[in-house]
Amino acid sequence: MKTPGRTLRSGGIRGSHLTRWIFVGPAMLVVICLLIYPLLSTLIYSFTNKTMIRNAFDVVGLKNYIDILTDKEFYTAFGHTLLWTLCSVLGQLIVGFVGALALNRVRSRIPKNLFRILVIIPWAFPAIATAMTWKWLLNGIYGYVPTLLQNLGITQETLQFLSDKNLVLPTLIFINIWFGAPLILVNVYAALQTIPRDQYEAAQIDGASSWQSFRYVTAPHIRTVVGLLVVLRTVWVFNNFDIIFMITGGGPAGASTTMPIYIYDTGWTGRLVGKASAASILLLLFLVILCLLYFSVINRWEKEDK
Known part of the structure; x- marks a missing residue:
């Protein structure tokens, strides 16, 4: 042996x-x-003056970073990105979390399975199909939603969801919540299935209320899963390009320009590869710091669970 x-x-x-x-x-x-x-x-x-017009380039040191950090459009795009990410992730988390808790209380198998299938629909279609559908629904000339709101007397005039600078970013955030909430819902629902039922029964015997059962039984079991989902969705949404680009292209007048759109315009429209690379590195550093903060919290939760 x-x-x-x-x-x-x-x-x-x-x-x-x-x-x-x-x-x-x-x-x-x-x-x-x-x-x-x-x-x-x-x-x-990022340390060169490379462009898409010529192959030769020279080292310029920190010039690209200085140009980026003194560019007002950079701070505008960064502010849009923070608002886009915070509202989208928070909205997805709330909608998905509440939906998972509600679905977990459904006892009939057929409605539960049917809802689980329907909720994945936003993920079943390509991003371009999703973007074009919403662009058609919200079009300010012939769109179904603006026309319906006006016909019902809710609005006095046809709302320009995609061309009004005050409405475009909230509209895109709503679309992103609709798109991303099912992922949160499915994963949180799966985490809820791992909680032993006897812990809920023990809490009821001890006289715990519904809120106390959620706080001391449900939340500790699923907080690590929720934390990882928040990390993944934050990185994904912060770098999201396709939805915004295909619906508005960053317009009108830069009202929906986020960091990925800003980098794209700098690198491809402006042909300034070096400057676009510097913006990409700054974005990467910000996300790395953000992820480190997230993971420090998650690691603390895991130590508390041991």
């Missing part, structure tokens, strides 16, 4: 460093090609 163990440790799969690298190598190659190389190239370009 001991001989096979020695064989494995000395020259078998466990003990062979070459075999380990053979298994890990392809994954590392993918990471290098898809993550490390673009990141390093972006970092290098």
Whole structure:
């Protein structure tokens, strides 16, 4: 019985460093090609005056970063991004969390399964289909929603949801909440299924109210899952490009321009690759700091649960 163990440790799969690298190598190659190389190239370009017009470029040091940090449009886009991310993630969390709690109370299997299927519809369609549908519904000339609101007497005139600078960002936030809330709902609902029923029964025997059962039984079991969802959704929404670009393109007059749109306009419209790279690095640093704060809180929760 001991001989096979020695064989494995000395020259078998466990003990062979070459075999380990053979298994890990392809994954590392993918990471290098898809993550490390673009990141390093972006970092290098951020210190140069590289453009899309000519191949030659020179090192300019911190000039791109100084130009970005003194650009009013950068701060406007960054402010839009913070508002877009905060309201979207908070709205998705509230809608998804409340929906999951409500769905968890449904006992009939058929309505529950039917609702779970319907709630995934926003994720079943490509982003371009979602964007074009909402763009048609909210169009200020022939859109169904503005026309319906006017016909019902709710509004005196046709609302310009996508061309009014005061309405466009709240409208996009609403669309993003509609799009992202199902992900929160499904994951929170799955986490709720892991809570032992006997803990609720014990809380009822002790005379706990519904709020106390939620606070001391439900919340501690699902807070780590919710925390990870908030981290993932924050990064995803902060970097979201397709929905805004396909619906408004950052307009009107920059009222819905977020950081991804700003970087796109700088790099592709302005052809300033170096400046766009510097903005990308600043965005990355902000998200890294934000994620570190998130994970510090989640790690503290995990230590408390042990």
